[in-house]
Amino acid sequence: MSIESDDDFDLMIIDKADASQGAQQKWSAPRPASPIDLTQDVKAEPDARGTISMFGQDETTKIKNRSPEDVRGKQRAFSRPVDELPDSNHLQKRKTELLTKGQDGGLNPGEVAELCQLEVAINTAQGAVKPNQDKHVFEEVKDGVGNDKKDVEANSKKTKSKRRNPEQQRSGPPKNAAEYFARKGQEIREKKQKELDKQSSVNPAGRPKKAKFSAKALKDEEERRDRVANIFQPNDAIQDRAEMGGTQREPVFMARTKKDQFEQIKAAIPEGCDLRRTKTQQKDTEAASEAWGFGNCKAIDNEWKLKGMNTAIHHYQLTAAAWMLERELMQGWDRLPRGGILADVMGMGKTIITLSCMIGNRPNDLLVRKGRGATLVVCNNGHAIDQWMNEVKTHCEGEFATRIVHYSSSHKMDVALLQTFNIVFASYRQIANSAPTVDEIEFKEKELKGDKKALKKWLREEKGDLLKIKWHRVVLDEAQQIKNHETQSLHSCLHIDANCRWALSGTLLSNRNYELYPYLKFIGCEVGSFKEFLVKFRKGSKAEANLDHLISAVAYRRTHMDTFLGRPIINLPLTHPTHQYLRMSKEEMVINSMVEECFRRKMMQDMAAPGAGPRRKSCFEMLLRLRQAATHPFLLESMMREYMTLDDIRKVRKRLADLREGPSMYDQIGSWTKRHEMSGEHAPLEPFGQSNFGLHFDMDRHMDYLEKVELMELAVCPVCKETPTVPIKGNCEHSFCNQCALDHLTTAGKKCPACKKAIGKMRPTSILDSQSEENEVRGNDYYGYQQALDNRTTVSHFLDISDSMPDVPVTPSAKMTACKETILRWQAEAPNDKIIVFTQFVLVGKILGRMLEAENIPFVYLTGKQTKDQRVRAVKGFQENEDVKVLVASMRAGGQALNLTRANRVILMELWWNHAQEQQACARVFRYGQIKETHFARFIVQTPIEDRILRMQADKIIEIDRALQDDGHVIKGLSMHEILQLLGRYRVKDNRAVIEPDYEEYDDDFDDIISNPDDWDLEEEEDLDGFVLPDDTAEEGSEVDTDDLNGTMVLSDDSEEE
Template sequence: MEHFVEGEPKPSEERTSVEQLVQQREEEWCFGMIIGLQTTTVLAYTALQAHIPLYNPKDSSSLFEISTNRHVGEFGRHARRVMDVLQAELSVQIFADRTMRAPTPNTKNAFSKGPYEPQRGDSRLSSEVYVVLYGQPSQFENVGKFAGACNLFLQHPVHCDRNVLYKNPHCLTPRPHETTFTYDLEHATFSSDCYSDTLSNPIDLFTDGEDRARLEEADSPHDLHTTLYKHQKQALTFMLQREEGWGLDGPRRDVWKSDLVAGRLTYINTITGRRQYKPPPSFRGGLLIDAPGLGKSLSIIALIAAGRAKNAGSTTLLVVPKSLIPTWKDELQKHLRSDSTLKYCVYYGKEREKYLDRVGDNALIITTYSIVRNDWKATLGQSGDRTLLHSIVWSRVVLDEAHTIREPSKSFAKSICALQADIRWAVTGTPIQNRLMDLFSLFKYLQAFPFDDVKVFNSEVTEKWRAKLDPAAVAKLKTLVNCLCLRRPKETVHLPHREDKTIYVDFSSVEWYQYQKVRDGTLDQIKSAYDGTPGISYLNALRWVNQLRYLCNHGTASNQIRKASRQEPMAQRSWSELEAQTYFDELDQVGLAKCSNSECGQDLSSVLTDDDHCDEPSISELLELYCSPCVEREGEGAARLRKVCNHLPRRSTEPVDGFAATGSLVAGDLSSIAHGQSMLTDSSTPSKIKRVLQDLVETPDDVKSVIFSFWTKTFEILQPKLQAKSIRCVRLDGSLSATGRANVLRVFRTNPNIKVLLATISCGGIGLDLTAASRAYIMEPQWNPMSESQALDRVHRLGQVKQVKTIRYVMRRSFEEQVLNLQRRKQELADLTLNHGNINKDELTYGRLQYLKELVG
């Protein structure tokens, strides 16, 4: 994959001093430090100084002090075997500290394989020995896997005897874009990044587990028409293995293992280290979280077909967002043989109950999250009797877009967890957005004992991670998730070449004059907001900031916005439901739609989901936002809360104070122009639209393109221009029903005369196959760079046969350049509550104003 920038100088061929330093030292990295190898150390020598450099001769268990060559201790049998391997493959640095703890008989170090039991008259005490590991960059993954297999966890090193690049395979990189050397660690702090409940790059947790490349390739089920790729056959092997239950014995890594102790069978939890005599509750299933574009849907279809072949009466319940029902029907039709015995039906609509009369006749029943919730609610208050979906013990339940149940207190999650099933699978590309608790809801649904209990999850995962009570918290969590999930990166498969290009566009002289004028006014608004009434002055500043974004896309068409924004002072506006919706959308547009509860911080930005809209957030007059679970816990005292819609299409249909709410983003329609967009002259056509038209006209006739934008208004300007140039297009946005979206995609895919698909970014990144196109255009930088990536992955994925070209447009010297800068600082965007204590309303407003000021530049 290549990336080019048009309109910007090419990077210098010369390396920076840091890059030169990295190149000079790339022959050796530090992989971290091991603590916990079982040793005994002589008291007389360990108490003399803060840390004592030691060495361990080859093929020996003895430890010697380097400066005196005196014998000071011994490695235990298990530790010696580990050290033999480490010293054969790596360079090691060994030292002891002066802190000593007398070992208690019959107790066991958490990281050791056996206890040290002092004999009568033994004058030795157990002391911590530290082993720092150094090696070649190519050994990075293997070091992490070996240490994990030995139940040892690499931590941030101290007292390093050389200054080399530090890369720890057992710790999420605290600052992914910074270079850290071992000597820097003496003054470095990692607690806020490595042990916060908020994760800067959550998917790192799932990237370095067990080597999945060694999985055997399962045979393709007979009912499949499509030939499975190698990685999909391996996925089928993994899923079939997980459906057999816990790997209590045998070589497969798992959360639970059986062990014979004193002739009695016991069961040990490999994450917590705790033992029990009772077998753990049955668990079959897991998470399939392959990177977007690897064909997770086909892997699930293969699993269902394989299960049906083994058990003719087995039935799988597949739960999907309503919008994806047509997509799944297309997938089944495409991949199954015409004579397949794998029958399926859709459980939806008023007469849906008739499909459950003979469940066993169908291998697959497809339904939606909202239907599961509605059926679950119908069972409440009926003396505990189960009806409809919850009355059946399903052979298998599969959740697509499983992050839908991310919040365990919401009705979606509760109703899904109430389903009865022998096997449970969760399919998602984003198992964690920002918080570890996102993962708990999935574990609760999977019934992955004991981590499906919130108290256990908090004590063993969240609290230790956050408070750094367990220095191995990162590695333990990685071990946990990699036992239960399968995640392969996009590079697993060979896709056609992809070229990414960024094009910088200049304002016209008229546009630049207007932009400067609005920018100055925006800075004045922000400045006055610091001293104004909390909330009210901030609303003015927020609206002015959004005008800058409109100007970048819509040019002189943004004149109407400024006129509308000056019609009435904010303080005189009524706090109605529609007004609240408008302000929520304003926050959403600048990346500030996050729960104001500092213990939550959930992203409340717009998503495409079912049309019935449940569990929606609330907003106060002071723009305090709360997700629905936090309304009860934190938001009751907020000023005049109003519930808002954070789904598409918007439920609001009436205009408010000059702003239209027309089934699309409310704020997106602020730039409506009285005259038809087709009447725009060449001189008044926005510069960015001109550039897009130029690129589309120059596109070869056999190439289809997708254009992504945040606003439907962009398409209202662009669409007539395309028609005027005889470029036929179709449009996909939140105002369409699920059936309408499916029809648009089918036409785009099958009609050779349709060259362009216009898609809002919120619709284009969810569960769609856009491989009919080989060009993708991003009209404006998005606040969340993941939304861009997800949209582009719809084009560059399995099924794409052409080389792909993606183009991002950025207005030079504009607000959009600031958005790019803030994309690179995702962690700061993820935490806008300023602290981890009780929320302070003044600090919230002040922090947001600082954020807006930085955006304006």
């Protein structure tokens, strides 16, 4: 930041004899005419440009032609008594107009200068200078000194400020942020003009002087480059904090004045830190404390209390909020838009920083009367809006906190009503629905044959209410929602009409060239089209430098690794991130290997078909299923029904039956000590909780169900020789059509025409037992809620079958068993700690609920399908109810824009290529306000497909991993041959493509299938960690479609709840 303190309002008067020769000559020269005439009470009239002038219509001309004597005579008006000064009403009126224009559209340099001089004139006219007191300050200095040398000397002893130009006049402190930054802007302009004047000098040869770079300038440039690099650098706040270890204790401050505050700050700076950077940060903090105007920012014990705020903010938050005010108010000198990108990492208080800016730059009365004073905040979903509204009510005072609203088109909120609020909250979906799509606009443009006026009128009529308002400010929360420049999210947000535009995101970038464009386009930078942006900022020798300079001006980012005033910028308790490396159970491997075999068979059939071949999408859908199998085999139900033959099903049933007396699931996943690579021994839990979940793996009835489904599909009615419709069955094994059986029994006899057995009593054929059709409700949370499976997907019959056996726990998996042990150990270690379990799948969440229910651990769900009341109840219950210990949350519903610091332990059930999304989820607990040490657990199950991926090159690993979890991502640089190798050993045999298993058959030695985790190479473990793509976010619409997955029930929380 370049904000500097402006709290010195005294002047130094020096004797002419003490001045330099150059100064004496300058002071003796005739002074130019004053741009403001204070001697005439002239009524302000609009000039030809429609602006209000301080002069009469011919007064400007008169001033230009005045003699120096006339000018000096006019300037003596400053030393006259107040009662002789002109009426200041018209001066105040002009000041108000300029301030209004400054908030509405920006001032030009001349108008900013006029505003500063108006402030001086009004203070003088209203008694800022009393008659005959400090007269020498404002009197005409004909010879460069005052009339009374004794007064000058006496005044020189009293003042201890820096020496200033005697032509400068005393002005009072700025009353608000607008006045403060108007003055700062003028100072910057004057400084730049002096630099330009200095640079315009040439040497005798007529060439410009060679630029000189001081050590300070080089250091500043180095710091600017560091700031830019910080924006693009991948960040893992959890791991960073773990590597930092213990931190110094925060000093205790007792300060109620700025002087005491800064003295204690200086005394508390640790030894050995970067003194230059610390000094700059202290200077920035001092300047920031003045930015809200005189008396509006007060020191309170190492924090800052802003007028209009209930909550005090930290030093690093104060400087960020002051930077936001600077971007909104100090216009005309950098030709950049009002607003910018606040990209502090999650948990540093971007919300309260933004609210501090809103309080500091509230619209004036004129803008409010015109309906242009409201702020629009756009959030990801209703969860985030609820959080924002709670933050406003907590941190802001009085009327500002009460005049807020969550927009709803169904509540008849018209434009006039919305304009009366301080803040209006809306979702990205509501904004997208308020604007025509790009295709619609292009179609209309062709229809109107390029008539821009007619197109503009049509657009105005088609826009929704949110896009018809002229907003004072727009804020995009979680701005990565507009990351894809081709989506409706960005397109609709560009239609928002606002003075100031802000994008907030803690997970901003992964590809600096491409993903910056939407953010810069939104805030109003002149970047042109996407192609033009690439040409300007990607190609050419100066492209990168141009981009860096632009980013350093409009973006502001700090991470947990940064220091402020010699200490960590945010001093959170220690983190404990862990990876648990699990064995997949033998039972899971039986199912996994059979599914792989079915996939290989399907791929070879496709390759053998003439003129056809395997489709990439089908391949990756199969690979996705295999990865899902590492979480729970129930996720494979639809694929098992589609690809397994009757023989496959019976083979799996037999192998599972052979393993029934083998070791328990808990014994197979590996000990707690070995999974964590810990020293010492941790004995297994005895007993393993209150239930048998995680001990015995039983899917016999589930496989029986699949067998019946397959038999039903293979069945042929003995009468009509077709697949039975409304099938019924007698004593024999054959199924009849209901009508065919009736006809046959009444006409042809009572024996089956196929097997000649007596048919006997007929009954409807049912795949599921009657017991499973009347299941007891299991898995409801503390408030009796449980999300239903989406109607668009196949109901999980596997789960229904488990629910039909109340005395038998749900079938476990290695991950579910490890999750149970982790929760039990954490609860025993710290009974008062609370836990969040994140998952991507509805089905996994329902299984977790049944496991927690069996263990008598009270829990609540948080999903995207809950109503607002259900969400509020779940979050409040988790935060405040001591009985509720666990929150089972979807990655999207619970992983963004929520403050859940009541929890301090997190479990991530699935690996995710989107590292930024994992960071978002973990930041719900690892953020400002967390007072406990935090624990994070991720499960890694080694499977054959993971082993194959690890054998590929690192860049291809990332591509594959991303595609397996993002249906919208297009694989690049991978041949079909490489893709097929992910399913096994690919080779050509007898001129035919063959994919063979690349591991031992299960009938031989199960222990050869999975290598012992104790023997895993540590470098491979680090590679597994690399499965998470650094610092990226899912593009809009990139979630795997639930219709395509047909039964895996991917959690999707993008729907608007109301």
